Amino acid sequence: MIVETSRDTKFETFAYDASAGWTTRLPAHLNSVNTLVLAFASPRFRSDTAPLNELSQAFPQSIIMGCSTAGEIMDGEVHDDSIAAVAFRFERTRIQFASAEIRSSGDSYAAGQALGGDLGEPSLKAVFVLSTGLNVNGSELARGLNDALPEGVAVTGGLAGDGSEFKETWVIDQRMPATRTVTAIGFYGDSIRIGHGSRGGFDPFGPRRIVTRAAGNVLFELDGKPALALYRQYLGDRANELPSSALLFPLSVRTKSEPQKALIRTIIAIDEDAQSMTFAGDIPLGSTAQLTRSNFDRLVTAAGESSQCARMLHDDSPPSPVLSIAVSCVGRRLILGERTEAELEAACEVMGPADRQIGFYSYGELSPFETGRCNLHNQSMTITTICEQ
Amino acid sequence: MMHSLLQRQIRKLMLSEDAVPVDLASWQAFLSAVDRTYGQFDQDRDLLELSLDLTSREMRQLYDEVERHNEQLETEVAARTAELEVANARDRQRMDELENIVQARTVEIRHAALHDKLTGLPNRSMFYDRLHHVIQRRQRIPDLHFAVLFIDFDRFKAINDSLGHAAGDKLLRTIAQRLHESLRASDTICSSKETGFLAARLGGDEFCILLEDLKDDADAIAVSDRLLEDLSRPYVLDERSVNSSASIGIARSNVGYKSAEDMIRDADIAMYRAKHLGRGRVVVFDQTMHGTVMRKIDIESDIKTAVERGQFYLVFQPIVSLVTGRAVALETLCRWEHPIYGDVSPEEFIPLAEELGIIDSIGNWVLDTAIAQFAEWQRTWCRDRLSFLTVNVSPAQLTGAELATRVAGLVSKHDLDPASLVLEITETTLTRNAEEALAAIQAVRARGVRVFLDDFGSGYSSLGILHEFPLDGIKLDRAFLESASSTRRVAACIHSVVTLTRTLRMALIAEGVESYEQVALLQSLGCDDGQGFLFSRPMRAEDVAAGLESIASESRLLDASSEVGPARPTGGVDLTRQPSSEAGVNRPRPIGISKDRPAIQYKC
Structure with missing residues (x-):
C-alpha cells in the first residue's frame, strides 16, 4: 500500500x-x-x-x-x-x-x-x-x-x-x-x-519473594528455594512447555534502590542442571519479586x-x-x-x-x-x- | 450479538455469519479455530484454578508462619520482659541499698563534719552554729538566758608530754565523758524550764559548753561549780592516778552578744583570768578583763617575731667585790620592749617563750649578743677591770654537747677568752635532766667556759649537787639576805656555804644586796662578791661604762664608812647606815623593771 x-x-x-x-x-x-x-x-x-x-x-x-x-x-x-x-x-x-x-x-x-x-x-x-x-x-x-x-x-x-x-x-x-x-x-x-x-497490564499476585540467589539476569533462588521449582509448581501440566510457558507468569521485580518502580521480567531460558532461569533483564540480588498474571x-x-x-x-x-x-x-x-x-x-x-x-x-x-x-x-x-x- | 472473538475468526477465515461455508477446508479451519479457543479457555481456567490454589496455600502457609513467628516473638518478649522485670527489681534493690549507703554515709559525713573525732563531742563548727542560732533567738526573745562555758584543763600539756599522746587522748575522752555526765546531773541544778546544753571540743584541751534556756545567769555558775568538782576527781591513765583541775570562764547572755565569736572569745578571756588567778576556778567575764587578755593574746603572738624584729635588748648588772668595792664582773639579763605595751616583764615573757618552745632561739640570741658585747668591751676598755661576764642558760639550751659547741663557736667568732665567760644554770635545770645537764656542763667546761649554779638555796637545795656537778661557782639566792638580818641561823647557813665553796674552790656571789648591813654581814661571813640594787640596777649597754665608774667612786664611800661601826672581819662597812639618795648621785639610772630579777627558775 x-x-x-x-x-x-x-x-x-x-x-x-x-x-x-x-x-x-x-x-x-x-x-x-x-x-x-x-x-x-x-x-x-x-x-x-x-x-x-x-x-x-x-x-x-x-x-x-x-x-x-x-x-x-x-x-x-x-x-x-x-x-x-x-x-x-x-x-x-x-x-x-x-x-x-x-x-x-x-x-x-x-x-x-x-x-x-x-x-x-x-x-x-x-x-x-x-x-x-x-x-x-x-x-x-x-x-x-x-x-x-x-x-x-x-x-x-x-x-x-x-x-x-x-x-x-x-x-x-x-x-x-x-x-x-x-x-x-x-x-x-x-x-x-x-x-x-x-x-503492560499484568497484576502481581501471591506472596512477595526475596531474590536470594541471582547473577545478572540469571535467577537461581527465591526465598532460598529454587525459582524453577516454583514455576513448575505454578505451571502444573504446562511445565513441560518451559521456558515459553513461564511467560504466563512473568516476574515483577522491585529493586531495593527504587522500590516504587516495578519492572516486569520475561523468562527467556531455563537450565535444568543449574536449576536456573534466565530473564530478558537483570534480577538484582535482594530485590523483591512477585509472580504476575494477566487480565485479558x-x-x-x-x-x-x-x-x-x-x-x-x-x-x-x-x-x-x-x-x-x-x-x-x-x-x-x-x-x-x-x-x-x-x-x-x-x-x-x-x-x-x-x-x-x-x-x-x-x-x-x-x-x-x-x-x-x-x-x-x-x-x-x-x-x-x-x-x- | 456474536462474541467478538468468533466474529474475528469468521472474518479472518473470510466466512460469513449469514452463509454456510462452501468448502470443507473452510469449515474445518473454522472448527479448528473454535476448538483452539475452547482448548485455550480450558487451559486458562486450569491455570487460574491451579494458581489460585497454590497462592492460597502459600498465603496460608505464610500466614501460619507469621502467626508462629508472632507467637515466638510474644514468647520471647514475655521472657525478655520477665528478665527485665527481674533485672529492674534487682536494680531497684541495688538502688535502695546504694541509697541507704549514701544516706548512712551522708549522716556519717555530716556527723564527722560537725563532731570531734576523738571524743565524739560536737566540734567548733557545730558549736558556733548552735550558739549563733541561740544568739539570734535571743534577739527575738529578750528574756532568754544562756551562757557559754570555756573550759581548759589545767595540766593537760604536762600530762600529754609526760605520759604520751595515747594517755592524753584517753584523758580527753574521759574529760568529755565527765562533761557529759556532769551536765546531765546539772539538769536538776538548773531550775530552768528545760535546760538544754551542748558540750563541744574546740581543740586541744579546750572545751566549750553552751547552756541554753537558763532561768537566770546564776545557773551557769552552779553548773560550772559542779563541772569543776567532777573534773577535779583523779583520772586513771595507764594504771596511774593523775590529779588535775580545770579552769572555767563564763560568758553570759546578758551582755547582749551579737556574734558567737565574741561570746566565745569573752568566755576564753574569763577562763584565762581563772587560770591566772590560780586555776581550778570559775570566773565570769566582765568588760575589764578584755584589755588584759587582749594584751596577753598580743604578747603571745608577738613574741614569736620579737627576735627578728630586734625588740629584745640586753641589760647588765655589775657583780661587785665586797673587798675592793669595785665591779669585777657583769651578769647579762634580757629585756623585751614591746612596740605597744613597752617593757614586758621577763616574768611574763620567759614562761611564755618556754611554753611556745622559742626560748632556745631567744637564749641563743642572748648568748651571741652578750658575748659580742663583752668581747668589744674587753678590746676597748674593760680588759683589766672586769674578769668575766655571766649569761643565763635555759633548760632548753642545756642539751648534750650542742650548747658547748655553740658557745665555743661564739667565743671564737667574737674572739673572747673562754675563761671570761660564765654560764649560769639554775638548780632546777640541773635536777630536771641530770644526765644531760652533766654532759652539757662537762662539755662547756672542757671548752674553758665556767659554769655557776644560780639561785642556790631558793629551792630544795641539795649539797649533793655540788659534788655531782663540776661547778665553778655558786650564786647565793636573794632569799638568804632578805631574812639574814632577822636570824642568826641564816647567817650560819651562809657561813657554811662560804666555807663549803672555799673548800671546793668555788666562787661565791651573793645576790640581792640592797643595804650596807647586808654588805657588812657578807663581809663578816667571808663572802667576797655581791650583786644588787645597792651597787647598781641592771644597765643598758651604753650606760655600763659610766655605771661602773660610779660604783668605783662609791667604793671610796664604802671604804670611808669602814671606820665607824662595830668590828668587822675584813675591811669595814657601816651596816647601820643607809645610802642616801645623794650618795647615789652617780649611780646608774635604774631601768625598765621594778625588780632586779624575776622570781623564776631561769633568767636571761
Whole structure:
C-alpha cells in the first residue's frame, strides 16, 4: 500500500506469506540511500532465504533492518510464517545504520555503548534498535545505549523472537540474518517526529519473594528455594512447555534502590542442571519479586493506551500518515492466544485512517519509561510512531 | 450479538455469519479455530484454578508462619520482659541499698563534719552554729538566758608530754565523758524550764559548753561549780592516778552578744583570768578583763617575731667585790620592749617563750649578743677591770654537747677568752635532766667556759649537787639576805656555804644586796662578791661604762664608812647606815623593771 504522506515523503507496508508469496508488488520505487526497509520475519526465513533475497534486490541502496519474531503484526492482525515489511523513504531526515556484535550476554553493555558511539551526533533525535533475542541482557544493552547517547534521544525497539521456541533468534545485518548482532538506526534532523508508549497490564499476585540467589539476569533462588521449582509448581501440566510457558507468569521485580518502580521480567531460558532461569533483564540480588498474571481486559486496554501515548505526539501535527511500529511481548500472545488480535485492534483504534501498523511479537521491548531513559520492558506492548514533517 | 472473538475468526477465515461455508477446508479451519479457543479457555481456567490454589496455600502457609513467628516473638518478649522485670527489681534493690549507703554515709559525713573525732563531742563548727542560732533567738526573745562555758584543763600539756599522746587522748575522752555526765546531773541544778546544753571540743584541751534556756545567769555558775568538782576527781591513765583541775570562764547572755565569736572569745578571756588567778576556778567575764587578755593574746603572738624584729635588748648588772668595792664582773639579763605595751616583764615573757618552745632561739640570741658585747668591751676598755661576764642558760639550751659547741663557736667568732665567760644554770635545770645537764656542763667546761649554779638555796637545795656537778661557782639566792638580818641561823647557813665553796674552790656571789648591813654581814661571813640594787640596777649597754665608774667612786664611800661601826672581819662597812639618795648621785639610772630579777627558775 502506497501512502502519500506529503509531496515527497512516502512509506509503504507490504507482506510476504509462506504459502502465497508477496501480497503486493514490492515498492522498489521507494529505494534510495535515505530509505529504511523494516522486515519482521518468521524464523523460518533464515533457511528459506528467497523472500529476504528478493527484498535485498528490490532495495539495493536502502538500509534493510529486521529480525525474527514470535508473530508478525500488520494492521491489527498477527501472522505466523510471514514477513511484515515497510519501506520508508525519508526526504528531510538523515538516517544512519549501525550494528554491533554480541557473542554473549556479557557483551550487552559494550554493544549498547558501541551503537551509541556510532550514532551519537548532535542532530540525532531518535534511535530504533533491533537486537538478537537470546544471549543478550536487554537491561545492560539499554544502559549501554543510555550511557553513550545524550539525554533527549528517544531509544525504542525490541528483541528478536523465535516463535515460542527460544532456540535461535536473528536480526538482519548486511542484508543477511545474523544471530549474534544488535542493529540500530539513527534519525537525524528537525523534521523527524518519533512518539513512543509502553504498557503492560499484568497484576502481581501471591506472596512477595526475596531474590536470594541471582547473577545478572540469571535467577537461581527465591526465598532460598529454587525459582524453577516454583514455576513448575505454578505451571502444573504446562511445565513441560518451559521456558515459553513461564511467560504466563512473568516476574515483577522491585529493586531495593527504587522500590516504587516495578519492572516486569520475561523468562527467556531455563537450565535444568543449574536449576536456573534466565530473564530478558537483570534480577538484582535482594530485590523483591512477585509472580504476575494477566487480565485479558487489562492487556487489551494497555495496548490501546500504549498506542494512544505514542500517537499523542502527532496529534498537533499537520495531517500526515504515521507509521506505528508495535513491539509486543511473546508472553502476551501466549496468554491472549486466539484473542491476540484484540490488543492489536485496540492499538489501531487510536490511529488515523491513513496511519499504518507494523510490528512483531518479541522477546523484549525497549522504550523509555514515560519520558525518561530507555529501559528494557517485558510483557509489554511498546509502540513507536514515526512520521516526517 | 456474536462474541467478538468468533466474529474475528469468521472474518479472518473470510466466512460469513449469514452463509454456510462452501468448502470443507473452510469449515474445518473454522472448527479448528473454535476448538483452539475452547482448548485455550480450558487451559486458562486450569491455570487460574491451579494458581489460585497454590497462592492460597502459600498465603496460608505464610500466614501460619507469621502467626508462629508472632507467637515466638510474644514468647520471647514475655521472657525478655520477665528478665527485665527481674533485672529492674534487682536494680531497684541495688538502688535502695546504694541509697541507704549514701544516706548512712551522708549522716556519717555530716556527723564527722560537725563532731570531734576523738571524743565524739560536737566540734567548733557545730558549736558556733548552735550558739549563733541561740544568739539570734535571743534577739527575738529578750528574756532568754544562756551562757557559754570555756573550759581548759589545767595540766593537760604536762600530762600529754609526760605520759604520751595515747594517755592524753584517753584523758580527753574521759574529760568529755565527765562533761557529759556532769551536765546531765546539772539538769536538776538548773531550775530552768528545760535546760538544754551542748558540750563541744574546740581543740586541744579546750572545751566549750553552751547552756541554753537558763532561768537566770546564776545557773551557769552552779553548773560550772559542779563541772569543776567532777573534773577535779583523779583520772586513771595507764594504771596511774593523775590529779588535775580545770579552769572555767563564763560568758553570759546578758551582755547582749551579737556574734558567737565574741561570746566565745569573752568566755576564753574569763577562763584565762581563772587560770591566772590560780586555776581550778570559775570566773565570769566582765568588760575589764578584755584589755588584759587582749594584751596577753598580743604578747603571745608577738613574741614569736620579737627576735627578728630586734625588740629584745640586753641589760647588765655589775657583780661587785665586797673587798675592793669595785665591779669585777657583769651578769647579762634580757629585756623585751614591746612596740605597744613597752617593757614586758621577763616574768611574763620567759614562761611564755618556754611554753611556745622559742626560748632556745631567744637564749641563743642572748648568748651571741652578750658575748659580742663583752668581747668589744674587753678590746676597748674593760680588759683589766672586769674578769668575766655571766649569761643565763635555759633548760632548753642545756642539751648534750650542742650548747658547748655553740658557745665555743661564739667565743671564737667574737674572739673572747673562754675563761671570761660564765654560764649560769639554775638548780632546777640541773635536777630536771641530770644526765644531760652533766654532759652539757662537762662539755662547756672542757671548752674553758665556767659554769655557776644560780639561785642556790631558793629551792630544795641539795649539797649533793655540788659534788655531782663540776661547778665553778655558786650564786647565793636573794632569799638568804632578805631574812639574814632577822636570824642568826641564816647567817650560819651562809657561813657554811662560804666555807663549803672555799673548800671546793668555788666562787661565791651573793645576790640581792640592797643595804650596807647586808654588805657588812657578807663581809663578816667571808663572802667576797655581791650583786644588787645597792651597787647598781641592771644597765643598758651604753650606760655600763659610766655605771661602773660610779660604783668605783662609791667604793671610796664604802671604804670611808669602814671606820665607824662595830668590828668587822675584813675591811669595814657601816651596816647601820643607809645610802642616801645623794650618795647615789652617780649611780646608774635604774631601768625598765621594778625588780632586779624575776622570781623564776631561769633568767636571761
